[in-house]
Amino acid sequence: MGTGMTASCTRSVLVFGAGIVGLAAAIALRRALPDATITLLGVPGDTDGWIDRLGACSPVIHRFHRQIGLDPRLFARRTGAEPVHLRRYRWADGREAREASTPVIQFVEGVPLHHIWLRGREVSGGDFAALLLAIRQARSDDGGFGARYDPTAYRALLGEMAGALGIVRRDASEVRITTDGPRIEGVGTEDEALTADLYVDAAGPRSRLLSALGIGWHDWFLPPMALTVMPGGDGTLGEEVLDFDGDAVAWRTRLWSARLSPSTTEPAPGCLARFWSGNAVAIGEAAASAPVIDGVGFGLALDDILRLVGLLPRPDGTGREADEYDRRTGIAYASLCDWTAFSLGQRDTPMLAETLDAFEARGRVSRPELDPVQPGEWLARLMALGPAPRRIDPTALALSEDIVRRTMARATAQPGPAR
Amino acid sequence: MTWVGEQKAPVRVVILGGGTAGWLTAAALAKLLPGQADIELIESEEIGIVGVGEATLPHLREFIRRLGLDEMEFMRTTRATFKLGIDFVDFGAIGERYIHPFGAYGTDIAGVGFHHYWLRSKAAGQVSPICNFSLPIVASRAQRFAPIPDDADFLASSYSHAYQFDATRMAPMLRRFAEAHGVRRTEGKVVAVDRDGESGDVASLRTDRGDVIAGDLFIDCSGFRSLLIGETLGSPWEDWSQWLPCDRAAALPCAAPDGPIEPYTSATAMPAGWRWRIPLQHRVGNGYVFSSNHVSEDEACATILAAVEGEPLAEPRVLRFRAGRRLKSWDRNVVAIGLASGFLEPLESTSIHLVQQAVTRLVELFPERRIDPRDRDTFNELVDREYDRIRDFLILHYHATRRTDSDFWNHVRTMALPEALERKMALWRDTGRVELYTDGLFLEASWVAVYLGQGIVPRGYDQRAGNPPLARVAESMRELEAEIRQRVAGWPDHAAYLRQAGAWAPA
Numbered sequence: 001m002g003t004g005m006t007a008s009c010t011r012s013v014l015v016f017g018a019g020i021v022g023l024a025a026a027i028a029l030r031r032a033l034p035d036a037t038i039t040l041l042g043v044p045g046d047t048d049g050w051i052d053r054l055g056a057c058s059p060v061i062h063r064f065h066r067q068i069g070l071d072p073r074l075f076a077r078r079t080g081a082e083p084v085h086l087r088r089y090r091w092a093d094g095r096e097a098r099e100a101s102t103p104v105i106q107f108v109e110g111v112p113l114h115h116i117w118l119r120g121r122e123v124s125g126g127d128f129a130a131l132l133l134a135i136r137q138a139r140s141d142d143g144g145f146g147a148r149y150d151p152t153a154y155r156a157l158l159g160e161m162a163g164a165l166g167i168v169r170r171d172a173s174e175v176r177i178t179t180d181g182p183r184i185e186g187v188g189t190e191d192e193a194l195t196a197d198l199y200v201d202a203a204g205p206r207s208r209l210l211s212a213l214g215i216g217w218h219d220w221f222l223p224p225m226a227l228t229v230m231p232g233g234d235g236t237l238g239e240e241v242l243d244f245d246g247d248a249v250a251w252r253t254r255l256w257s258a259r260l261s262p263s264t265t266e267p268a269p270g271c272l273a274r275f276w277s278g279n280a281v282a283i284g285e286a287a288a289s290a291p292v293i294d295g296v297g298f299g300l301a302l303d304d305i306l307r308l309v310g311l312l313p314r315p316d317g318t319g320r321e322a323d324e325y326d327r328r329t330g331i332a333y334a335s336l337c338d339w340t341a342f343s344l345g346q347r348d349t350p351m352l353a354e355t356l357d358a359f360e361a362r363g364r365v366s367r368p369e370l371d372p373v374q375p376g377e378w379l380a381r382l383m384a385l386g387p388a389p390r391r392i393d394p395t396a397l398a399l400s401e402d403i404v405r406r407t408m409a410r411a412t413a414q415p416g417p418a419r
Numbered sequence: 420m421t422w423v424g425e426q427k428a429p430v431r432v433v434i435l436g437g438g439t440a441g442w443l444t445a446a447a448l449a450k451l452l453p454g455q456a457d458i459e460l461i462e463s464e465e466i467g468i469v470g471v472g473e474a475t476l477p478h479l480r481e482f483i484r485r486l487g488l489d490e491m492e493f494m495r496t497t498r499a500t501f502k503l504g505i506d507f508v509d510f511g512a513i514g515e516r517y518i519h520p521f522g523a524y525g526t527d528i529a530g531v532g533f534h535h536y537w538l539r540s541k542a543a544g545q546v547s548p549i550c551n552f553s554l555p556i557v558a559s560r561a562q563r564f565a566p567i568p569d570d571a572d573f574l575a576s577s578y579s580h581a582y583q584f585d586a587t588r589m590a591p592m593l594r595r596f597a598e599a600h601g602v603r604r605t606e607g608k609v610v611a612v613d614r615d616g617e618s619g620d621v622a623s624l625r626t627d628r629g630d631v632i633a634g635d636l637f638i639d640c641s642g643f644r645s646l647l648i649g650e651t652l653g654s655p656w657e658d659w660s661q662w663l664p665c666d667r668a669a670a671l672p673c674a675a676p677d678g679p680i681e682p683y684t685s686a687t688a689m690p691a692g693w694r695w696r697i698p699l700q701h702r703v704g705n706g707y708v709f710s711s712n713h714v715s716e717d718e719a720c721a722t723i724l725a726a727v728e729g730e731p732l733a734e735p736r737v738l739r740f741r742a743g744r745r746l747k748s749w750d751r752n753v754v755a756i757g758l759a760s761g762f763l764e765p766l767e768s769t770s771i772h773l774v775q776q777a778v779t780r781l782v783e784l785f786p787e788r789r790i791d792p793r794d795r796d797t798f799n800e801l802v803d804r805e806y807d808r809i810r811d812f813l814i815l816h817y818h819a820t821r822r823t824d825s826d827f828w829n830h831v832r833t834m835a836l837p838e839a840l841e842r843k844m845a846l847w848r849d850t851g852r853v854e855l856y857t858d859g860l861f862l863e864a865s866w867v868a869v870y871l872g873q874g875i876v877p878r879g880y881d882q883r884a885g886n887p888p889l890a891r892v893a894e895s896m897r898e899l900e901a902e903i904r905q906r907v908a909g910w911p912d913h914a915a916y917l918r919q920a921g922a923w924a925p926a
Contacts, residue, residue, distance in 0.1 A: 009882050032883050067530060110451065110485055310530075311852065314879055318849045323842075328855065361793055364783075369858045394455040394785045 008316040010036050014187060014196035017203025018042035018169070019052045020151065021284035021301045023158035025202050025308070027068050030165045032309045039194060040162060041187065042171035047155070049204035049285040051298045053229045054258060055079070055151040058299030058377075059103070062141040064306065070161065072141075078157045079149035080255055085139050085238045086129065087294075089384060092245045099384035100129040101144060102137045102376040105365065108407050114383055115363055115396035117411075120404045126411035128383045134410040139238075143376075146295040148240065148253040150231075170194070177212040183278035184209055197315045199280040200308070202301075205267050205289045207282035216273040220337045222346060223247065225291035226263035233257050242293060249344070251293055260291055269340065271333040276322040279315075281308060288333040290340040296373060300332055303372050328370055335371045342381065356387060363389030429457040430788050433624060433634035435609060435647060437462025439586055440757025440774045441640035442593035447778045449600035450486050452785060458601070459632055461624060463608045473586050473697045473704045474502060474684040474768035476860070477521050477579035482775050488596065494922035496592045498700040499584035501564045501682045501913060501922075503555035505768065509688040510873055512821045517872030518683060519767075520555040522578030523864035525899060528887075534867050535884035536892050538851055538877065543889055549871055551900045554578050554907065562679040563910040566920075574906060581768070583684060583697045583704075605630055609641075612651045620752040621647060635788045637753045638781075643740060645759035654750040656743055662814045662834065663742035664827070665692045665764050669719045670706040670736045673729035675699070682913040686766060690714070690825040694726060695765065700917065700924060703729055708764050713827040740764075744806045749795045754781060761806050766813050772860065776805055801858075808859040811840040812866070819844075819873040844875070851877035 010033055015026045018040050026040045065072060075081050087099040106113040117128050137143040163169070172189035179185055186195040187209075201209040206217060233254045235241060243250040248261040271288035275281060284301030307328055313321040338352040347356060351368070355378070358366035365378050396404075432448060434441050437460055448456045483493055493499065504520035511517075525533030533552065540546035550556045555578040558564060568575055598604060607626030615622045623633040639647035648654045660666060675698065685696040692709035707723040714722075720735040744761025748754065756777045763769055780801050784794040817831035818840075836844070843854045847870055853863040870877075884892075910916075917923045 009885065032886075034886055309883075310881075312882055313850070314882060317879060318845075320846045320849045321852065324846055324852065324854060358793065358797070361791060364797075366797065369856055391787070394452050395782060398451065398453050398455050 008314045009033070010197045010312060010315060012037040012039070012196040013198045013200060014194055015040045016043060016175075016187065016199060016201045016209055017046035017286065018159075018171070019047040019049060019202065019204065020155050020158060020298070021049075021051055021286075021305075022046060022200075022202035023155065023162050024064070024068075024302065025200055025283060025305045026162055026167045027158065027165060028064075028305045028309050029200070030162075030167055031068055032312060037168060037196075039168040039170060039196065041175075041189070041194065042169070043175050043203050044173060046203040049289070050227055050292065051285055051301060052151055052155060053227060054292075054297070055149040055154060055256060056146070056253070056295035056298065057149075057302070058146040058295040059142050059144065060299045060302050060306075061147055061295070064302045067306065068161075070157075075147075075149070075154075075157070079151075079153040081147045081149035081154075082254060083139075083141070083144055083238060084146065084148055084240050084253070085133065085144040086240075087145060087384070088239060088241045090241065090243050097384045098127055098129040099380050100132040100138045101380035102132055102135060103142055103374040104137075104376045105379050106132070106135060106137075106376070109399060109403055111395045111399055112363070112393060113407070114379060115393040116399065116404055116407045118363065118389060118392045119396050119399075120408040123405075124408035124411065126408070129380075131408070131411035132380065145240075146299065148255055148295075150255060175208075177209060179212050181278075182213060184213065184280045197279065198313075201280060201282040201286040202284055204285045207272060207286040209280045210272055210274070210277055210282045210286075213277045213280060215277050217270055218273055219268050219270040220290070220341075220349070222269040222290065222337070222341055222344070224263050224266035224268050225260045226266050227291070228259045228261075230257045230259075231255075244345070249293055260293065269337070271337070274326055275304075275329040275333075276325045278319075281322070281325065283308065287329065288336055290336050291344065292336075292340055293343050296336065296339055300336055300372055303332060304329065331368055331370045332372045335367070335373050339373050339381075342385065345385075356382075360387040360390060362391040363393060427787065429455055430636055430786065431634040432456045432458045432636050432638065433632055434458065434460040434638040434640055435624065436460075436640035436642060436757075436759075437590060437594065437604070438640060438642060438757065439590050439593075439771065440642075440759075441638075442590045442597055443771075443774055444638055444640060444756050444778050444781070445597040445602045446486060446593045446600070447482075447782060448785075449597050449602045451782050453600070455785065458597075459603045459605060459634070460597070461605045461607060461609060461626060461632060464606065465608065473699070474505075474583050474695070474765065475581045476768055476772045477581045478772055478860075479581060479775060482779075486596070491921045493592070494582065494584070494917075495924040497582075497584035497586075497588045498702075498924055499582040499922065500680055500699055500917060502581045502583045502684060503559045503564065503578065503682045504684075506559070506681075506683050506685045507688075507816070507869075507872060508685060509822075510686075510693075510816055510820060512874065513688075513824065515874065517550060517868070518553075518556045518559055519865060519868045519872065520553045520559070520578060521580060522553060522555050524549055524867065525552040525896075526573055526577065528895070529883065531881050531883045532863070532867075534871070535851060535881040536896070538880040539884045540889070540892055540896065541876075542880075545889075545893055546896060547900055552896070552903065554903050555580075557903050558907045558910060559681070559683045561907050561910075562681060562913050563907055564682045564913040564916045565910040574902065580682075583699055585699055585701075585704075586771075605632060609646060612647065614651070618751075621651065635752065636786060636790070639753055639755040639759045640757050642758045643762075645755060647753045648745060648748070648750060648755040648759050652750050652753055654753075654755075655746045656741075657746055659742040659744075659810060662810070662837065663764060663817070664710040664712065664830065665708045666739065666741055667711050667716060667719065668706045668708045668738045668740070668764075669716070669723045670704070670738065671720075671723050671727060671734075672702050672704055672732045673727040674732060675702050676729050679912060680914045680917070684768060688820075688822070688828075689722065691719075691827040693766065694723065701926070702732060703727070708766070710827055713825070742810075744803070747795075747799050748777065748802045749798045752790055754798070756781070760802070763806065763809055763813060766816055767809070767861070769809050769860065773805065773809075777802060804858060805860065807839075808856070809861065811837055811843070812861045812869070814840055815844070815866075815869055816873070819870065819875050821874060848875065848877055849879060851880040
């Protein structure tokens, strides 16, 4: 051993909660720590969250599957997964909008594409979504809105994979969490007492493990919503529809339909004050819950898993990884708050107000560094749901008419959202 | 046909100062905002330019491309050579050296950074020095160079390159370009600044020749003097000399020696600072950056005279500066770009990059005749972040040392650090991980290069790097090392490539 190099490894991890996020975390941890014991503990209520009911994930799911070695064809075959490239929004008053998305903001001759569209829109018929759909990236795995699938079939598929990988499975009808100062000492079930080097709480809203350690909860002051999901849907391949009626939203994909409506009984949207404390970390809805109308909720849970695996601490370490994890996760969930509020037509979170202000002033996407919602994704939604920029970028005004015309022609050559 | 977009009168831009910063700004605004900006530049032939920014970073290539300049013509005009990194000598300890390359070491394996596998192998006592796993470092040591091919595989795209050039030849070239794109030049020294009585904004500049030049937006490229942002507006300066105590440079060009031309810049630690060496086509740029609290100007000049290898081409010229930046680089209707905005010593060749970055931001946030304060705030925020992060990275070069041979090195080794840097170093020491950020110039690969190069070996590494059998890791490392050696052996000599590519200026 070199001087002072630490040697300890994580020997055991207990994943608390065996829903989709718990399964995904257990599999990723098994890949990262082939010699450790990974125990997956099913607990009451662990599949009640939105992630286990809404089969929707942002494009990060494809990267996650590559990392854990899940064949995309198997995923598609078993869960009916389909890509979505286009979202149609409709409001009760008859207004409509379309959204297509690329991860990065597109440029032509160094000029942001949306500013060229803003300049040329009056002489060309197509919307901005049509222009983006003309770009291959908006239809690739890394672009668009990710995958829509059957969540029950997906949970079953991950369950089989977890079994095949030798992940120890336990189920408890009641659990007792014991703490030792700032650390989890163990989790007791009716049958046994489980202990581990690291505890990962994936059991849905408001982490029981971190709550046991005294970690508080930030309320985002967004309206709580109830979710109803019905199997069966219709529509065009690659599209989904969102109908806004008052405060309720109907979201229809080809695989299922969901309805979000205001509720007084659902927990209020918000997130933990810290995501990692001592030897316990909360991920997915255990860390933050929000009424999402796209795949970003599960996407951020997968980001949590990837971040956790990338920052796995050694049991005898100083805990600095946890601080870095907390820093990045805090940015991610502040973004989820803004993203959710904006998507539902709320405008009054502080950071969102700044984002909207910058966009309205001159069409700039101004978001914090490490925001997990990509700049191109923000741009797409801002272009679809407004506010409209008041000013066109001077670099776009400086472009020759010929370049503007040729750029706009790409959209008209691509009139519809056809595949 | 009607086009949307209010065809308003162009913004009248007045640039004060015709050094590298002034002409770079003029060229970029003229090229990227035709019809939107009406640009006038005031300079005086009697005022010299600093022009020491001779070593650059890879980002300059993209900038040159965006302006539509021909790379080879640029290289011939400025007598440029290629650059693959910076060779740091005697920083971690006397007798040690490392190259900070434009590129990362090795390649990620199963999503885990190469340096974690290297740390594991090192702990097991069986690994070559990490520099052997970098194509640009191995090429630098062999004085070879090749451009990145279009069909590059991972190894061939594992690096990037910049230029080393004669900065005094850059401004005239950019001037020709800017004037061809409609920039007007006024000869004269500014003797008075008129301000709007109501708003306090700068309204016009008066020259010693009696010209009065009015504008909407003024760009202060007047260098250390900072006539507009400093003298006129009194915009406060944040001083960083407690962390970066060097405040002088003694610059001295010398004749190019016979023999190969290094495709890298050298930075050699000295008892009271460090010394640069930048090989160009026709000469070598040298300079001693020092702390006047630790060595006198005369002594520093004598030191640099003794240190240069070729025949000196001038007397040593002493430049005085302070490390720091304006609290607001854009104040009222004045934007400071270049030395008027801030100064960081050229340890990582950042001077021209900071100019380029500020110009790019200004184009992105280019105002209307009436300035939106939000654009100004955003510009300042972006510029501040860039400066602050480079500052921390530079401080690391001084602080990460075991040198105890002089007061200067004892000071920087033991000084209190900015909190953000303290946190970054603690994370590295404990875990071998680099604090993640995506904005800013120096990202993970650069931090890893300097940490390891200056002897900060972390106590831990990513435990996933412990998964594959050690023998297999060792074998892939041996293969990578051999592959890099073999690639570089097929590259041309740097000086020969300069001629072959058409970058060489006939004498």
